[in-house]
Amino acid sequence: MKEAATRWGRLWPWFKPVVTVALALILSGLVGQLTGYPAVAVMSALWAGSVGNVSNFASTLVIFVPLVLMALGIALAFRGGLFNIGAQGQYWLGAIAAAWVGAWGGVWPPGLHLVAVLLAAVAAGGLYALVPGLLKAYRGAHEVITTMMLSYAAVEFGHYLIEKGPMMLPGSIPESPPIAASATLPILVPTTELSAGLFVALAGVGLVAWLIFRTRLGFEIAMLGKNPEATRLAGVSVRYLTVASLVIAGMLAGLAGGLQISGVSHQLFDSFANQYGYTAIVVALLARNNPWGIVPSAFLFAALQSGSGYMQMNANIPAQMAYVIQGIIVFMVAADRLFEWLGKRAQGRVPRRMPPAISREGGV
Amino acid sequence: MSFILNPELWTLTVAISVPLIYAALGGMFSERGGVINIAMEGMMLTGAFVAVVFAYATHNAWLGLAAGVASGAGMALLFSWAALTLTADQVVVGMSINLLALGLTGYLLDAFYGYNGTPISTPSLPTVHLPVLAGIPVLGPALAQENILTYLLLPTVLFAQFALFRTRWGLRLRAMGEKPEAGRSAGLGVRRYRLSGILLSGMLSGVAGAYLSIGVLNSFNVDMTAGRGYIALAAMIFGNWRPRGVVMAALIFGFLSAASIQLQGSVIPPDVVLMVPYLLTVVAVAGIVGRTTPPASDGVPYHEESI
Numbered sequence: 001m002k003e004a005a006t007r008w009g010r011l012w013p014w015f016k017p018v019v020t021v022a023l024a025l026i027l028s029g030l031v032g033q034l035t036g037y038p039a040v041a042v043m044s045a046l047w048a049g050s051v052g053n054v055s056n057f058a059s060t061l062v063i064f065v066p067l068v069l070m071a072l073g074i075a076l077a078f079r080g081g082l083f084n085i086g087a088q089g090q091y092w093l094g095a096i097a098a099a100w101v102g103a104w105g106g107v108w109p110p111g112l113h114l115v116a117v118l119l120a121a122v123a124a125g126g127l128y129a130l131v132p133g134l135l136k137a138y139r140g141a142h143e144v145i146t147t148m149m150l151s152y153a154a155v156e157f158g159h160y161l162i163e164k165g166p167m168m169l170p171g172s173i174p175e176s177p178p179i180a181a182s183a184t185l186p187i188l189v190p191t192t193e194l195s196a197g198l199f200v201a202l203a204g205v206g207l208v209a210w211l212i213f214r215t216r217l218g219f220e221i222a223m224l225g226k227n228p229e230a231t232r233l234a235g236v237s238v239r240y241l242t243v244a245s246l247v248i249a250g251m252l253a254g255l256a257g258g259l260q261i262s263g264v265s266h267q268l269f270d271s272f273a274n275q276y277g278y279t280a281i282v283v284a285l286l287a288r289n290n291p292w293g294i295v296p297s298a299f300l301f302a303a304l305q306s307g308s309g310y311m312q313m314n315a316n317i318p319a320q321m322a323y324v325i326q327g328i329i330v331f332m333v334a335a336d337r338l339f340e341w342l343g344k345r346a347q348g349r350v351p352r353r354m355p356p357a358i359s360r361e362g363g364v
Numbered sequence: 365m366s367f368i369l370n371p372e373l374w375t376l377t378v379a380i381s382v383p384l385i386y387a388a389l390g391g392m393f394s395e396r397g398g399v400i401n402i403a404m405e406g407m408m409l410t411g412a413f414v415a416v417v418f419a420y421a422t423h424n425a426w427l428g429l430a431a432g433v434a435s436g437a438g439m440a441l442l443f444s445w446a447a448l449t450l451t452a453d454q455v456v457v458g459m460s461i462n463l464l465a466l467g468l469t470g471y472l473l474d475a476f477y478g479y480n481g482t483p484i485s486t487p488s489l490p491t492v493h494l495p496v497l498a499g500i501p502v503l504g505p506a507l508a509q510e511n512i513l514t515y516l517l518l519p520t521v522l523f524a525q526f527a528l529f530r531t532r533w534g535l536r537l538r539a540m541g542e543k544p545e546a547g548r549s550a551g552l553g554v555r556r557y558r559l560s561g562i563l564l565s566g567m568l569s570g571v572a573g574a575y576l577s578i579g580v581l582n583s584f585n586v587d588m589t590a591g592r593g594y595i596a597l598a599a600m601i602f603g604n605w606r607p608r609g610v611v612m613a614a615l616i617f618g619f620l621s622a623a624s625i626q627l628q629g630s631v632i633p634p635d636v637v638l639m640v641p642y643l644l645t646v647v648a649v650a651g652i653v654g655r656t657t658p659p660a661s662d663g664v665p666y667h668e669e670s671i
Contacts, residue, residue, distance in 0.1 A: 031468075035475040083455055131646075141649040142658070144400070144455055149598060149649075152591065153642040160635035282463075285456060318474035320586070323467025330460035331442075334452040341450055 016339070017286055017293070021300065024328040031324060037317045045317060049310025050303035056310060058192035062264060063276070063302035066091065068201040069256035070280035071298055072208040073249030075289035079212065080245040081225035086132070086147030087253040088277025089154030090125040094254025096158055097124035098261040099268045100167065102179025113182040118200075118258045125254015126247045128154065133246035137239035143246065151277065162268050169267075176268035185263035195263030202295075204252065209291040211248075221245050253277065279305070282326055285333045301326065373619075373626050374506040379580055381618025382514050383408070383572035387596035388603065388610045389524045390568030395605060396528060397561030398541035400663035402458035403443055404569045405593025406465030411436040411573025413469040416584040417476070420486040429489060429574045436570025437563055439465065444562045448555045451665040462593070470586040481583060488582035489513060489574075511579045513571065520568075525607040537561055541659030544666045554666045569593070595621075598645040605658060617641040 029039030050060045070087045077084040097120040102113070132146035159174070161167040167176040185195040212218040224231045224241045232238050256276070265272040283301050287293030308322035332338055367373065387404045394401035414435035419428025443461050446452040477483065490512050498508035528534040537557050539547045544554045576592075577584045599617050603609030620641055624634035 031471070035472065037475070085455070085459075135646070135650045139650045141646070141651070142663075144402070145597075145601060145649050146646050148402075148594065149642040149645045152594065153639045153646075156635045156639045156642075160633050160639075163635060164633040278459075281459065318471045320467045320470030320474070323463050324471055325467070327460050327462075327464030327467050330456060330463055331446060334456035334460055335446040335450045336452065337450045338446075 013288075017288070017297070017333075019339075020286070020329055020332045023332065024325050027328050028321060028325045032317070032321065037315075041315055042311065042317055042321060045311035045315040046304065046307035048307075049314070050307035052310075054189065055192055056306060058189045058194040060299070060302045060306045061198055062193045062195075063274075063305050064298050065195075065197045065201040065263070066256040066260055066276045067280050067283050067298040067302055068294055069204050069259070070253045070277055071283035071287065071294045072204055072291055073252030074281055075284040075287065075291060075294060076208060076212060076218075076221065076252075077245045077249040078284060078289045079218075079225045080221040080241060081228065082136070082242065082245055082249075083144050084129070084132075084147050084246060084249045085144050085281065086129075086149075086151030086154075086277070087249070087280050088273065088275070089147070089151030090128050090250040090253035091257040091260075091277045092151075092154045092158045092273060093128040094121035094125040094257030095261050095268060095272065096161060096167070096257075097121050097254070098183075098258035099176045099179060102183035102262060102266075103167075103177045105180060108182045110182075113180065114185065114262060117179070117183045117262050118255060121254045121258025121261070122251045123254070125257060126251035128254070129246045129250020130243065133243035133250075136246070137242040147246075155273075158268065159270065162270070167268065174270060178267045179261060183262055184266060185259065193264045195259070197259035197263040200255070200259060204255070205291055205295060208252070212291055217241075217244065253280075274305075279326070282330050286329060367623075367626065369502050370626065371502055371505040373622055374503050376622035376625060377615070377619045378506045378510065378514060380621045381615050382511075382517055382579075383575045383592060384596045384599050384614035384618055385517060385611055386513075386520070386572035386575065387569045387593060388600040388614050389520065389607060390565035390572075391597060391600045392524070392603075392605055392607065392610055393528070393537070393561040393568075394565035395561075395600065395662050396541045396659055397537045397558045398544060398659055398661040398664065398666070399444075399447055399558050399562055400454045400458065401443075401562065401565050402455060402594070402597060403439070403461035404565065404572075404596050405589055405591065406458075406462035407436045407439045407566050407569035408573035408576070408589045408593050408596075409462075409465040409469050409587070410439050411570030412577035412588050413473065413573075413584050415570075415574035416482050416486055416577045416582070419488070419578050419582070420483055423487060425487040425489045425578050428487070428578050429571070432574035432577075433567045433570035436566040436568070436573065438566070440562045440566025440569075443566070444559045447562070447665070448558055451667055454663055454665065466587060469584070469588075473584060473586060481585060484583070486578065486582040488578045488580075511575065513575045513579050521607055521611055528607065533557075533560070538659070540666075541661055544661055544664075558666070572596070595641055598641055601658070602641075602645050602648050604648075616644075 029042060032042040033039045049056055051057050070091060074084050074087055098117045101120040102117045132143050132150060135141040135146050136143045162176050163174040169175050169177045185197055188194045188196060220236050220241055224238060228238055260272060279301050283294060283298045287297040304322045304325060308319040311317045312319035387408055391401050391404050411432035415428040415432030418431035419425045439461055443457055446457045447454045491509060492512050492515055494508045498504045536547060536552055540554050540557045548554055576588055595617055599613040600610055603613035620637055624637040627634045627637060
């Protein structure tokens, strides 16, 4: 009995995300049911829209790519106790750099233009995260506030560039000039937007997993997250680690922006970013900052996103349902002790039902 | 010069600043009690939506306002259950509230009213005319003819200042934000005070939301707050967690937003003007020009067991 209980206890952390997602789906199905959209219809539309056929599956993978890369960065910083809430801004900066370098004309040796585009994106994202990193390390400025504010500033900056600034393409729609063919990623599945960026994202998972579990830097970042004071006493520079983890997070978000430009949208326009930078936070949270866990987690949220668009168009069910599901999942992940609390509640009820004599005997 | 003297600019400034001030004052109560509240956006959005639903259903804008405030408080209760009872990470809980509000209001808007949106017969809160003020040059139009919630702002600010710094409750709330252990050893319930701060935040965010939906307008649309909750958060920080500072910061941010609208089509790019509030806040947090000081225990969950 006892052995079974400990084995269950060991498996529970792996099982908890699954329970969380299942509960969130049930709750949102209930919301649908109560408002006139049968839960079964909601779920089947989400399923069909995300993995129902090759083209829908491809569009899920298209969203999967930026989510994975940004979530990896957010998770890495999280392990160091740093909450990078501004991946969206770093993503925009990466995309801006990619769109700028990508539009350079001229003849490039094969592949070099693409490499230049992605490097520019990585550098832009990393540099933009350097600011909150330095402010945290040297001024103690709370990174939640700085990354959030810088993120909104970056989006406004992007709008400026394409509406009135140097990257504006003449015309009525605010957009940047399309990038050169030499800067685009090859498409994997014809007639879809799925590009070779998928392989970059998967390689990123391996790389970040290696960084987190197999390198000294990864170990020190984890140490910083668990106990900054001990890290300092161990002679490791807390400032260096703070800056490094935020910059790496920014580089990954920048890369995501670069891949989006060179693989999917090929130019900057207002809605190219969606809300991926914020969804990626949810992805990292559900995966509990584990790089391997980010793969299924990102896939789930990508499927929700692509499925909800399909659901709106084909089943007339409001797409905002996707945010309801996300919100419930984040709430339950945040309220980690929810399950514990429910357990205590359940146990707490037992003595109350017992006759007073026994409970008094149990006490004192 | 003619730009600054344009009364339209000042009317817009007031219209944009009012909800920012309500929400930011609320956030101040929450954070003074030691709870980081990034959920103002979601609480405002909920308040805005529920206010329209009830104003339309009851044909009474005041009942709409009351329902909007109550719904903000409801979101605040959900927030505090997770943040206080379950000692969850306050930033993550705040995010989830924002996502839930965005999803539920957008979803229910569609489910209740379909593609046409909220009914045009929805009543809105009354506009008050004060002809005495109309004679003031430039600012006259902005002051003389405003929604009732704009005029109620002044007593609200005075109340906030008084409650926070001149009452026993305010002193204790601030203690919970600085050093909850001290409050606990004085025999006070940390959770109770923090809960009161969050609830006030939810209610004031509800007022801010109702101002957007049934104050200046009489409708709701998806993501109506469009980031105003985050600007309110920035105003609260830039205002250094003090009522007067918060009001000033919100007015500056409101002015910048109004200016960016008025600058459409001129030489100065409006998007760059919109970046200023965010950058100012970063500068303030970094202490490059006059450092802001958050409550010492802002964002630190309080565990009863740790005593």
